[in-house]
Amino acid sequence: xxxxxxxxxxxxxxxxxxxxxxxxxxxxxxxxxxxxxxxxxxxxxxxxxxxxxxxxxxxxxxxxxxxxxxxxxxxxxxxxxxxxxxxxxxxxxxxxxxxxxxxxxxxxxxxxxxxxxxxxxxxxxxxxxxxxxxxxxxxxxxxxxxxxxxxxxxxxxxxxxxxxxxxxxxxxxxxxxxxxxxxxxxxxxxxxxxxxxxxxxxxxxxxxxxxxxxxxxxxxxxxxxxxxxxxxxxxxxxxxxxxxxxxxxxxxxxxxxxxxxxxxxxxxxxxxxxxxxxxxxxxxxxxxxxxxxxxxxxxxxxxxxxxxxxxxxxxxxxxxxxxxxxxxxxxxxxxxxxxx
Numbered sequence: 657x658x659x660x661x662x663x664x665x666x667x668x669x670x671x672x673x674x675x676x677x678x679x680x681x682x683x684x685x686x687x688x689x690x691x692x693x694x695x696x697x698x699x700x701x702x703x704x705x706x707x708x709x710x711x712x713x714x715x716x717x718x719x720x721x722x723x724x725x726x727x728x729x730x731x732x733x734x735x736x737x738x739x740x741x742x743x744x745x746x747x748x749x750x751x752x753x754x755x756x757x758x759x760x761x762x763x764x765x766x767x768x769x770x771x772x773x774x775x776x777x778x779x780x781x782x783x784x785x786x787x788x789x790x791x792x793x794x795x796x797x798x799x800x801x802x803x804x805x806x807x808x809x810x811x812x813x814x815x816x817x818x819x820x821x822x823x824x825x826x827x828x829x830x831x832x833x834x835x836x837x838x839x840x841x842x843x844x845x846x847x848x849x850x851x852x853x854x855x856x857x858x859x860x861x862x863x864x865x866x867x868x869x870x871x872x873x874x875x876x877x878x879x880x881x882x883x884x885x886x887x888x889x890x891x892x893x894x895x896x897x898x899x900x901x902x903x904x905x906x907x908x909x910x911x912x913x914x915x916x917x918x919x920x921x922x923x924x925x926x927x928x929x930x931x932x933x934x935x936x937x938x939x940x941x942x943x944x945x946x947x948x949x950x951x952x953x954x955x956x957x958x959x960x961x962x963x964x965x966x967x968x969x970x971x972x973x974x975x976x977x978x979x980x981x982x983x984x985x986x987x988x989x990x991x992x993x994x995x996x
Contacts, residue, residue: 659722660722660793661794662721662722662791662793663716663717663792664690664699664788664789665714665716665789666690666714666731666787667714667788668710668712668787669686669710669711669753669784669785670785671710671774671783671784685705685735686705686736687702687704687733687734688713688731688732688733688786690788692721693727693730699717709892709970710892723764725764728759730755730756730757731756731757731758732754733752733753735750735751736750736751753777753781753784754775754778754781754784755775756773758788758848767789767797767798768788768789769788769789769798769799769800769801770788771801772787772788772848774786782952783951803886803887803977804859804884805885805887807842807882807883808883809838809880809881809883810881811880815837815838816838817838817875818834818836818837819835820832821872822915824911824915825909826868826869827868828857828858828868828976829875830855830858831856832854832915832916839852852883855890855947858871858883858886860883861874861875861883861884862881862882886976888974888976889975890972891940891972891973892970892973893931895931895969895970895971896967896968897966897967897968902927903925903926903927904926904927905928906922906926906928907921908921908956908960915956916947916953917947919944920944923941923942940973941975943976944975945973946972947972949966
């Protein structure tokens with residue numbers, strides 16, 4: 657088969673900062689390289705961006721390049737740091753944040769437009785991803801991944817499901833974690849864009865929708881499952897406490913302290929409302945979930961403790977994905993700057 661020419665765009669990345677990073681605290685320039693796996697030459701290197709929690713590049717190759725079926729694209733995120741307190745490999749001023757491989761089976765015939773989880777994560781990085789687009793030179797980029805997909809699972813009596821679920825808001829099932837079991841086995845054989853990931857939402861289990869507790873009963877009791885899964889939208893928001901008496905301005909569901917996220921019930925006068933006023937396109941809303949503070953996940957009680965005690969922190973928020981307006985990327989990451 658003849659080689660085909662391809663074009664690649666790197667849109668942006670999320671989760672690429674260490675836990676104690678905060679806008680303005682240290683110089684940190686993030687960039688992405690793209691190459692054909694096994695080759696040394698980069699087909700694309702983005703510009704560096706500084707002081708963004710979630711960098712956006714929208715960088716595209718200037719010239720199409722050939723690929724064969726079986727080739728893979730390697731996306732690597734690098735951090736160029738000028739901070740003596742951070743240890744880097746000897747003789748290096750750059751640190752690998754993480755990398756992702758995109759096999760030709762995922763893009764060769766229909767292109768690709770979506771998010772790739774990063775592997776080989778650098779020290780202090782726990783959950784990172786890059787959003788990319790790939791197309792043939794004679795075609796357009798495909799539409800973004802649909803916000804919703806269906807997962808079919810056939811349960812076995814002695815095999816654990818391997819999924820921790822949260823029903824706090826009563827209407828959807830939030831996937832806290834995926835571990836060894838039926839769900840992980842499904843993910844291992846599934847297309848990269850249709851894996852049931854932590855942070856996603858189950859909005860229907862077989863014929864049940866809108867009632868989280870009943871959906872969990874179905875998931876627990878039924879042998880065959882048809883799960884309608886909704887991807888999540890993620891956003892990072894930096895908060896600076898300018899005055900000790902100034903509240904963060906969030907109310908949460910009063911649920912068990914052992915759950916792994918905080919469901920926001922209202923946004924009132926306070927620091928988050930200030931953020932919403934200056935960043936209306938990235939507003940924090942009732943119904944959103946805080947899943948991490950400074951990149952660290954934990955029990956609800958631990959998250960609340962950090963919100964109260966820290967003077968500067970970054971909260972990671974997820975919400976149920978919805979169909980975006982035409983022309984808007986579903987998975988394009990948000991970027992943030994300190995609201996000082």
